[in-house]
Amino acid sequence: xxxFLPRLPGRLxxxxxxxxxxxxxxxxxxxxxxRTGHTTRWISRVGTDGFGDHLLAAIADCGVxxxxxxxxxxxxxxxxxxxxxxxxxxxxxxxxxxxxSAASAMTAADLDPAALYGGRILHLSGITxxxxxxxxxxxxELTTRRPGRPLLSFDVNYxxxxxxxxxxxxxxxxxxxxxxxxxxxDDEARDAWGLHGPRAIxxxxxxxxxxxxxxxxxxxxxxxxxxxPGGRCDDATFVPALDVDLVAATGAGDAFAAGFLSATLRGxxxxxxxxxxxxxAAAALTVPGDxxxxxxRPYADRLAALDDPAWARLHLxxxxxxxxxxxxxxxxxxxxx
Numbered sequence: 318x319x320x321f322l323p324r325l326p327g328r329l330x331x332x333x334x335x336x337x338x339x340x341x342x343x344x345x346x347x348x349x350x351x352r353t354g355h356t357t358r359w360i361s362r363v364g365t366d367g368f369g370d371h372l373l374a375a376i377a378d379c380g381v382x383x384x385x386x387x388x389x390x391x392x393x394x395x396x397x398x399x400x401x402x403x404x405x406x407x408x409x410x411x412x413x414x415x416x417x418s419a420a421s422a423m424t425a426a427d428l429d430p431a432a433l434y435g436g437r438i439l440h441l442s443g444i445t446x447x448x449x450x451x452x453x454x455x456x457x458e459l460t461t462r463r464p465g466r467p468l469l470s471f472d473v474n475y476x477x478x479x480x481x482x483x484x485x486x487x488x489x490x491x492x493x494x495x496x497x498x499x500x501x502x503d504d505e506a507r508d509a510w511g512l513h514g515p516r517a518i519x520x521x522x523x524x525x526x527x528x529x530x531x532x533x534x535x536x537x538x539x540x541x542x543x544x545x546p547g548g549r550c551d552d553a554t555f556v557p558a559l560d561v562d563l564v565a566a567t568g569a570g571d572a573f574a575a576g577f578l579s580a581t582l583r584g585x586x587x588x589x590x591x592x593x594x595x596x597x598a599a600a601a602l603t604v605p606g607d608x609x610x611x612x613x614r615p616y617a618d619r620l621a622a623l624d625d626p627a628w629a630r631l632h633l634x635x636x637x638x639x640x641x642x643x644x645x646x647x648x649x650x651x652x653x654x
Contacts, residue, residue, distance in 0.1 A: 351380035460495030471496035568607035
């Protein structure tokens with residue numbers, strides 16, 4: 318989608334002007350991964366309008382392959398407006414204009430299987446399932462387990478504004494059960510499914526090999542299924558979140574997923590995967606838009622390798638991703654640049 322970010326705080330009714338940016342869960346993940354050297358492809362539909370032109374140019378400029386994005390001459394590119402406030406507060410407003418958009422007309426028949434399954438990871442979002450019956454059918458098809466598919470990553474991304482009631486949102490639980498790797502916030506699981514706490518979420522989602530439960534400011538827990546003599550069990554790893562000077566929370570979940578997926582592609586252990594997720598989320602939390610440039614791979618690796626006391630002391634402020642060349646030690650506060 319094209320995203321419109323307010324130039325001033327306040328209600329949408331009172332904000333006089335907005336800045337244009339790009340947004341969308343899957344494209345955010347693809348752009349963030351591409352910016353750190355991973356090969357990524359974004360598959361979607363946009364209109365033949367100027368907003369579609371802008372999206373394709375901006376996402377391609379991040380290094381993402383957009384050759385398999387279809388242009389729809391009959392439907393517009395989706396847009397949304399949001400306030401500057403944190404999504405978790407009651408003052409946050411989002412206005413989606415996605416009904417009847419080009420992306421809402423996606424079906425499994427429209428997509429090239431070779432393009433979909435040619436990578437090591439296929440990443441999907443529950444937001445897509447909320448756009449239309451066709452999109453839900455597409456997600457149902459893609460999350461059906463079948464031989465030969467790549468590792469299927471699914472970010473639940475429950476957005477109450479896109480679901481008319483929580484009963485319908487339970488379909489997200491069924492989609493998650495078909496994935497290999499699932500990201501979900503504990504607040505999302507509570508609001509959409511009535512589940513409380515990481516262990517309860519894991520009991521409801523035993524099928525995915527890996528389950529990542531994001532616990533807000535506390536941190537995140539990853540459950541990984543392991544095989545032991547006589548049956549299966551879970552390894553659980555918790556990593557606390559970082560101390561961050563918050564600018565805007567929108568896009569942090571996508572950045573977390575991108576960081577975790579980057580570390581997964583590199584074969585790093587679970588603790589490092591969670592730490593990379595937190596670091597990349599911190600990059601998004603310290604900028605106003607949905608999409609942030611993550612720290613360089615060597616700098617992120619150095620921070621992720623800190624011992625627990627040094628990790629707990631990290632304080633990240635706007636501009637911290639540029640600190641690799643500023644002379645700061647990895648375990649000290651990174652001031653605003």
